[in-house]
Amino acid sequence: MGVYHHSQETMATVLAKFQETQRLQEEQYLGFREELKSINTTLGTIVGVLKELINTRRDTVAQQGAPDTSLDDEFPTTSAGASGQEAPP
Structure with a gap:
C-alpha cells in the first residue's frame, strides 16, 4: 500500500x-x-485625431483653391499595411 499511497500523493501534487x-x-x-x-x-483615439487633422488640412487647402496632394506624397498607402514594408514610390 505504500507505493500506491505515494503515487496518490504524487498525482495530487501534480494536479x-x-x-x-x-x-x-x-x-x-x-x-x-x-x-x-x-x-x-x-x-x-490617435486615428480619430489624425483623420480630423487631415480633414482640416484638406479643408484649408481647398479654401485656398489648390488641390491637396501633399498628404498623398507624405503618407502613401499600401496594401502591405503594417507588415513593415514601405509603400512603392
Whole structure:
C-alpha cells in the first residue's frame, strides 16, 4: 500500500501544480486582454485625431483653391499595411 499511497500523493501534487499553473495563465491572459483593449482604445483615439487633422488640412487647402496632394506624397498607402514594408514610390 505504500507505493500506491505515494503515487496518490504524487498525482495530487501534480494536479495541484497544474491547476495553479492554469489559474496563473488565465490571470495573465485576462491581464493581456485588458492591456490590448487599452491599446486599441488609444490607437482609435490617435486615428480619430489624425483623420480630423487631415480633414482640416484638406479643408484649408481647398479654401485656398489648390488641390491637396501633399498628404498623398507624405503618407502613401499600401496594401502591405503594417507588415513593415514601405509603400512603392
